[in-house]
Amino acid sequence: MRRVADETNRRTLPATGWAVLGLLSFGEELSGYDLKKWADLSLRFFYWSPSFSQIYSELKRLETAGYASSRLVAQETGTRDKRVYRITGEGMAAVREWARAAPVDPPVLKHGPMLRLWLGHLLEPEQMREVLVRHQEFAEDMRLRAVADAESVQGEAAWAYPALTLKWAERHYASERDLAAAMLEDIEALAAAASSAAAAEQGEQGERP
Secondary structure, eight states, X not given: OHHHHHHSOGXXXXXXXXXXXXXXXXXXXXXXHHHHHHHHHTGGGTSOOOOHHXXXXXXXXXXXXXXXXXXXXXXXXXXXXXXXXXEOHHHHHHHHHHHHXXXXXXXXXXXXXXXXXXXXGGSOHHHXXXXXXXXXXXXXXXXXXXXXXXXXXXXXXXXXXXXXXXXXXXXXXXXXXXXXXXXXXXXXXXXXHHHHHHXXXXXXXXXXX
């Protein structure tokens, strides 16, 4: 197992692998279901929430690397035994080293509403407004969810730093909501300017002999 782990360069784990290992670093035995729930509680607000298939695939990779171990826990009669996972000492050392030394990738912004607005010349004004209003609603919903999730982990020492990322998420989505509102005003101003320009042009044409 040591030889296999040594051959698995800790720098080459995919981001999902580090995310799953990071969730295990909080020190509890977790099932795949638990890991998904924890990811939905925190990771999804600032990165993404891996699917169940991604989580189980990465758990197998982490076990092969020697970074995690698992065991079956007996359940009630008629229910399948549950497999739970725990980070190993080697896994803790690897994720600590990754968190401290690996290059931090800059965020990649893929903003669907702005891509649609960029193509505003192909849309009707009302369609652009609808895109932004929906984005406003989405951002506010995410802000409220971040607030609720932050409240759910209040007082839990192990979640002190994830709670800070939830606070960041609250601020981020509040900003997205407010930016959408500002863009709606910009669209109205642009439409008003275009209307004035068109009226002025018509006036000039009317004055010509």
